[in-house]
Amino acid sequence: MSRTTKLRFACVQVNPRIGSVDANISKVRSLLKDVKEADFVILPELAITGYNFANKASIEPYLEEAEEGKGPSITLAKEISNRLKCFTLIGYPEIFQSKIYNSAILISPAGEVLYNYRKTFLYETDETWGASENPEKGFKSFNLVVDKEFYLSPSEKSYPTVKTNIGICMDLNPYKFEAPFNDFEFSLAAFAQRSKLILVPTAWLSPQSPSSNTLLSTEEKAKEGKAYEELYFGEENSPISSGVQFKGSEAVKPFDPSGFDASTINYWILRFFPFLRHPNSIQDKYFEKATVVMCNRVGVENDIMYAGSSSIFQFLGKESISNEIDSKNPSVNVIGSLGKGEVGVLIRDIDVEVD
Ligand code: GLN
Numbered sequence: 181m182s183r184t185t186k187l188r189f190a191c192v193q194v195n196p197r198i199g200s201v202d203a204n205i206s207k208v209r210s211l212l213k214d215v216k217e218a219d220f221v222i223l224p225e226l227a228i229t230g231y232n233f234a235n236k237a238s239i240e241p242y243l244e245e246a247e248e249g250k251g252p253s254i255t256l257a258k259e260i261s262n263r264l265k266c267f268t269l270i271g272y273p274e275i276f277q278s279k280i281y282n283s284a285i286l287i288s289p290a291g292e293v294l295y296n297y298r299k300t301f302l303y304e305t306d307e308t309w310g311a312s313e314n315p316e317k318g319f320k321s322f323n324l325v326v327d328k329e330f331y332l333s334p335s336e337k338s339y340p341t342v343k344t345n346i347g348i349c350m351d352l353n354p355y356k357f358e359a360p361f362n363d364f365e366f367s368l369a370a371f372a373q374r375s376k377l378i379l380v381p382t383a384w385l386s387p388q389s390p391s392s393n394t395l396l397s398t399e400e401k402a403k404e405g406k407a408y409e410e411l412y413f414g415e416e417n418s419p420i421s422s423g424v425q426f427k428g429s430e431a432v433k434p435f436d437p438s439g440f441d442a443s444t445i446n447y448w449i450l451r452f453f454p455f456l457r458h459p460n461s462i463q464d465k466y467f468e469k470a471t472v473v474m475c476n477r478v479g480v481e482n483d484i485m486y487a488g489s490s491s492i493f494q495f496l497g498k499e500s501i502s503n504e505i506d507s508k509n510p511s512v513n514v515i516g517s518l519g520k521g522e523v524g525v526l527i528r529d530i531d532v533e534v535d
Pocket of ligand 1: 303348349
């Protein structure tokens, strides 16, 4: 019998504006103001700097050193951890030995740096602003002690650990969109290392993002982006969202900011195929519950529109085998999702399998 521990996850879905770091930080603070208890606070990829920088020069003022730990993203993460005595994971643009990385840093409940992860598979936007690939390949997992006491006032006793993987957005896709779809590089690595907790900060694009519409010229893409921005992201909403429960597929409808993007959530699930109970998947029942937290952003940056739909889902390793490859498969439970245009916090108490 495996042991589980109940952990409260708070997934913060924001709309960071490039160049408005202070305002973005205030927004995160106000969203979290009513959160009085959490074990994990998770923020998106490049959560307070914005993502779609036009070139290297324009991201340079925002780069942070992990070791120094004084940049605005890491400082904010420490502030959150210190207040809530929780783990905080935040995406930020890193500079290390004069190389730029798209990174996510994990802060402990005592406000200290625990782990720094660098994005391994890059998206074209990362290359535009000069990011380098994580030189360490293979998506390594690590053992995370999940009892807060271990960080705040440790004793001699042994503490529960969770095998954990961090991935950032494009890490979930086939390498450069060129590798075979069925290599499932990230999820297979996590599966092979017996990960039970997978945390994924993202700036995932909406299927409606003008940037992906090959029929449009550069100018038309930007124009359409502006139209979306004005239509859907002029005003911001909902401090704490209740989230929704989602099962089954749903056609992409005209943009409804409070509705999630079902096709994106189903795609994420498919990218975790090794964890699905399916005739063609790996039938190794090493886990009862493997938990995935997808923390995405919303909004528009020039011609890119993001998909929101931040979700927490759990794979149930003991479910019977099914032919479904999305949320209809009974071995995946989508515990909560935010809307595709919603600014808010998804809070869920989750049973996580520990060692
Ligand atoms: N392929 C991802 C997407 O479509 C990559 C984006 C990213 O890495 N930020 O959104």
